[in-house]
Amino acid sequence: MFTIHRSTRKAALLAAVTPFAMLYAGAVSAQTAPEGASTDAASIAQQTQGTEAADDQAGNDIVVTGSIIRGTDAGPSPVSTITTENLDARGINTVQAGIQALSSNNGPALTNSFTANGAFASGASSVSLRGLSTNSTLVLFDGLRAAYYPLSDDGSRNFVDLNTIPDDIVERVDVLRDGASSSYGADAIAGVVNIITKRSFQGVTGRVEAGIAERGYNANQRLSLTAGTGDLDEKGYNAYVSGFYYRAEGVQSKSLPAPFNSSDERGLCGDRTGTRVCGPNNVANGLDANGSFTNGFAIGTGNFYVRPANATNTTALGRYQLLNPTAGCRVGTPYNPTAAELALPINATAPGTVCQVDTQNLYGNVTPDQERFGGSARFTAKVGDTSEAYFQVNFQQSTASYTGVPATIRANAPAGILFPQYSTSQNATAAIDPRSAILALPVYICARGTATCNATNGTLNPNNPFAASGQVARLVGTLANEREFNETRSRVYRAAMGINGTIFGDVDYRADATAMHTDLRRRTDGYVYIQHLLDVIADGSYNFVNPELNSQATLDYLTPQNITNSSSDLYQAQFTLGKALFALPGGDLRVAVGGSVFYEAVDAPSGNPDTNGPTQRYFRQNAFGTSGNRTVTSAFGEINAPILDQLTLNASGRYDHYSTGQSNFSPKFGAIFTPIQQVTVRGTYSRGFRIPSFGEANALPTTGYVTQQLSSIPAAFLSQYSTNPGAGQICTANTPNNCSGYITAYSIGQTTLASPDLKPEKSRSFTAGIKFEPIRSLSLTVDYYNIKKTGAITTPDLSPAIAAYYAGQAIPTGFEVIPDAVDVNNPTARPKIAFVRSQLINAQTIKSEGIDFGANGFVDFGGVKWTTNLNASLILELSTTVDGVRQTYVDTLGNFNLTAGSGTFEWKGNWSNTFDFGDLALTGTVNYTSGYDLSAMDQGDAYKDCGQAPAYSGCRVKSYITADANATFKVNDKFSFYVNALNIFNRLPPIDPVTYGAYLYNAVQGGEGIFGRSYRAGAKFNF
CATH class of the missing domain: 2.40.170.20 (TonB-dependent receptor, beta-barrel domain)
Structure with a gap:
């Protein structure tokens, strides 16, 4: 689980004609009364x-x-x-x-x-x-x-x-x-x-x-x-x-009636502000209430996207595109943004074809x-x-x-608890650049374990559509044929x-x-193991172009079962x-x-x-x-x-x-x-x-996740991530619908360190x-x-630490803010917060x-x-x-x-x-x-x-x-x-x-x- 004072006393009329079970009171040691009675x-x-x-x-x-x-x-x-x-x-x-x-x-x-x-x-x-x-x-x-x-x-x-x-x-x-x-x-x-x-x-x-x-x-x-x-x-x-x-x-969400069965919340409307406002379309890559693609590019579910970058993976050279355009959207409905939509700052990296995926309808669970x-x-x-x-x-x-949802491949390895910073020693395969930490398909592939892979000892990467041009392919997406499974x-x-x-x-x-x-026993399947992902990228053993052609053994290696x-x-x-x-x-x-x-x-x-x-x-x-x-x-x-x-x-x-x-x-x-x-x-x-x-008192770091609250982020920082500033849609704490998903749609890790003196x-x-x-x-x-x-x-209240980080100020005593990796869609933006560490008090x-x-x-x-x-x-x-x-x-x-x-x-x-x-x-x-x-x-x-x-x-x-x-x-x-x-x-x-x-x-x-x-x-x- 994850968040009360005196109010007006309102008498609640509980009207009902509802039988109550006969109370069992026949035995002295079982003398009982119903809930609510002595x-x-x-x-x-x-x-x-x-x-x-x-x-x-x-x-x-x-x-x-x-x-x-x-x-x-x-x-x-x-x-x-x-x-x-x-x-x-x-x-x-x-x-x-x-x-x-x-x-x-x-x-x-x-x-x-x-x-x-x-x-x-x-x-x-x-x-x-x-x-x-x-x-x-x-x-x-x-x-x-x-x-x-x-x-x-x-x-x-x-x-x-x-x-x-x-x-x-x-x-x-x-x-x-x-x-x-x-x-x-x-x-x-x-x-x-x-x-x-x-x-x-x-x-x-x-x-x-x-x-x-x-x-x-x-x-x-x-x-x-x-x-x-x-x-x-x-x-x-x-x-x-x-x-x-x-x-x-x-029970899955798709079995429920609307609106509980869809990520599209445009049918939820109200006029509390004096103007009729309808909810957002949270379908991945879905259109807004006006029928426009202004919500920003989302990697969706069940599709791979790639973006060309130079051989050293330091500079992006174009937009994202579907890795296999011939196959189209393996999951979801294709949409081709207009030139005007692609020109919006929020869509700066968006591909010419996006896949609209209703995640709640396809993958949501009720019980x-x-x-x-x-x-x-x-x-x-x-x-x-x-x-x-x-x-x-x-x-x-x-x-x-x-x-749950399809197995996810993030654009970079997220910040860790014990190893929050990246170093060159973590990237022997060179699939993740130590400076940008952005995941990429290399130009050449070699046998697993090869220290250095180049034109001399490797072959052109069949998964990389830009390999012949000497460019790497930055990769984001999810596995269409592998879904996350959880069992306790x-x-x-x-x-x-x-x-x-x-x-x-x-x-x-x-x-x-x-x-x-x-x-x-906690058993999970379908979760991507990061090092194994780097392995199959480096040796080309996973077919990203046609994922359905991968053997079960390859899938098992990429998403090994985890039993705790x-x-x-x-x-x-x-x-x-x-x-x-x-x-x-x-x-x-x-x-x-x-x-x-x-x-x-x-x-x-x-x-x-x-x-x-x-x-x-x-x-x-x-x-x-x-x-x-x-x-x-x-x-x-x-x-x-x-x-x-x-x-x-x-x-x-x-x-x-x-x-x-x-x-x-x-x-x-x-x-x-x-x-x-x-x-x-x-x-x-x-x-x-x-x-x-x-x-609360143990010696292991424990991390819970809390939803990012806009009220703790300085207004000057928020305004940089407005969906359509030209139309006056400025991102503020009071107008979350105007904010880019980059800054709003994620959770912060609240890491509790050992507190033995509680x-x-x-x-x-x-x-x-x-x-x-x-x-x-x-x-x-x-x-x-x-x-x-x-x-x-x-x-302790995390708000001062969060606000200080986004404002570029010194972090208050008692807190440690750990930034996440660079966001591939916003490479010049200040990285989002991955964790805030503190002790319970x-x-x-x-x-x-x-x-x-x-x-x-x-x-x-x-x-x-x-x-x-x-x-x-x-x-x-x-x-x-x-x-x-x-x-x-x-x-x-x-x-x-x-x-x-x-x-x-x-x-x-x-x-x-x-x-x-x-x-x-x-x-x-x-x-x-x-x-x-x-x-x-x-x-x-x-x-x-x-x-x-x-x-x-x-x-x-x-x-x-x-x-x-x-x-x-x-x-x-x-x-x-x-x-x-x-x-x-x-x-x-x-x-x-x-x-x-x-x-x-x-x-x-x-x-x-x-x-x-x-x-x-x-x-x-x-x-």
Whole structure:
């Protein structure tokens, strides 16, 4: 991934008639409530779970997420619960998708669609509670930590991949919407997602399911089977095994309706500026809105162009031309610019025939192909009369893959991280001139390895149309018959074991241990290896004139497969002891203490390092990488004091010490007050921390890419790159359509150097909530939260360094600007910036403030049961402060550094309703996400000033509402069938021309709505 403040409070009307799944509340240890409601609201409704073992043995206490004290009362923190039954009723077929749909999940969440759009953490999905990014939400499995995904979000943020959740053994998901470092340690600043697996299971259950979008794409299938035996009460043991298979077909942009299926944005028009303006034609070498070729020459895709230069490759001697004019445009539509068009400065190097290629339509991807399968097994047994032990193992493999654009040959080797400058020693073949670094086909070719190739020992180059004239041919283009392919395959192995019960008659104890290992393989094909390109150019072994005639062996040499293996590990042992000390007027005063030790490690080497020189690597592959390990020892405790029947106080604290030198103590205080039976008031105050990630504190340079912002470039420099200055089309930060693609259409590498002295981020948070239950079948909740992080880790503002470089001034202290190679279309221009290097610093203050709303009800109309559930989250403020300068982002596109330009939505929510007629249950859900202003203060904008919106766009991206429906028919006690209709009104996401996680829409806001109306049908059985 890659970029919020108090705004006008607008009441969002979430109107819907949408059934809500029957809430599973039949078992004490599985007592749950729907997302957006507290766990103590679960008694509203019940649903029998077929042959599933009911965990309602007398004496079992609920273990509340966020507390280490066993008891039947909910804690003071707001906790939402997702049950698998809830997800089924809403037509959500994976736990990962259910977590993404949380109303409290906001802003920089990482969805699966990012994999097909260049995400650093390809193949993964993560949650971001409160808009505080993926590294401030802690994900647990049965209360224990999980291994990080080996790749970091944006190259720096550690997180747990939600795709590793074993869906079919999940009992429920508890979402603690409060700081919880006092119980769980680092990273639980915004909240905790706790995946609770089934304790026991009897019988056999399974499902078969398939779905597809109405337009015929996004086909998906799911198979699962679970079998268990043994009754814990009668036989003293239970064992079950479970397996599943899931597949989702990738979707390409060309399958979508306009405008999402084309690079031509001329159909997007607006009159915000007082004059009707339409979008650009981003088709490579496409014509502008007036039908003229004024956008500058682009190398296109699938075609080679050459340009004559003198024998030493120091002076160009003419324009570009198609390398094989007879073959014409192998990809795209030919266009012959007029003499007037060729005379424009922006077209100074353009050929007489250009190929117009709609890259988005031909090669764009919406989502990758996804395949997941795995298995789980658990054995649980009574130990004596008062204890219970378990052992559980899980394996899961998850694969995501997509095919992208044709293999690209750049005009020069890009600047490297370790070797940013060129030298003569890097160019033994003389194919790249050490002064200009411009790629060229030589006059003569010789056997590979020949030190000097000339007329004496070589032959005229058949690929060079100018060889007979003694001229080299500068080369740009892409391979028509070779496309880039990306695949990530994750294998997760997890084992857990533990024992819990009572000793000495009244002391509760629990001991658990877990080990989790992730193997991640990244495989790429179709990327050009620079040194191999120089080899085949020098010896003529690659046929550039007729690429389709090359052998597979030659293609494999030019674009060798690249496999990078990464891994992560987590080993943890934890114990707790609890005891009721004495009676208070409201009940027993209970205390608990515990300890934990865990080891975590990530080893994710760069898939494209330049450690051996700038040519010993691939074009277009990112060089990021990270590694590190640490051991953490912790001690924690909690006290729960029911002072009165109406008042309970709670306090907890935890001390964590890291082998890397950091330590932290995290306290928390809470209270529950029930003045009358129908009203409960609760509140918490806590302090927490986030440990610097391996990607932030490691010793490897990590590079992320950010879009070039015109506001950081001096106006005098911009004006030199106007598309048509004669017509008054001057390039400025406010008129990007008038700017040459040379300066606007690229990203800057933001390289983070080792920052071993970073301190943990610290947080202060408090919550205040009220639950009103006027009758047993109706519950209303409102919870306020306020989180403040200090010492937040951030990249220094790059704008001063960028502006200084383009102005020819000294680069400010703390930054290093590395220029890219000379641009062949603008050889006299100041080279663009390749990288800006700096160290991360503890400099930000981040504040997140908002309100959660929940309403849950159940009514029986003479046998027809109606269940309703409303959840909504309102962000009042999300702001950052650096060096005393405060920037706010609610209801805007920013913060780019924090949310990767995916915005922060003021409102997000859903409303579900279920009507159960006995054998038939109908469920409907309405989902709402608010719109936002196209501005971001960290990009130089004022708050909500429309600063990022192009002239053809409105200032705001509209809100987005979708509706889903589900029908379940119960044939008998053993069989049921269901049909989902998702996005039943076929509403596509609103247009967003700025967000870059997806094309022309916001992937976080739009989700799977981009597929339009979809259907899914399945059958479930229980024996």
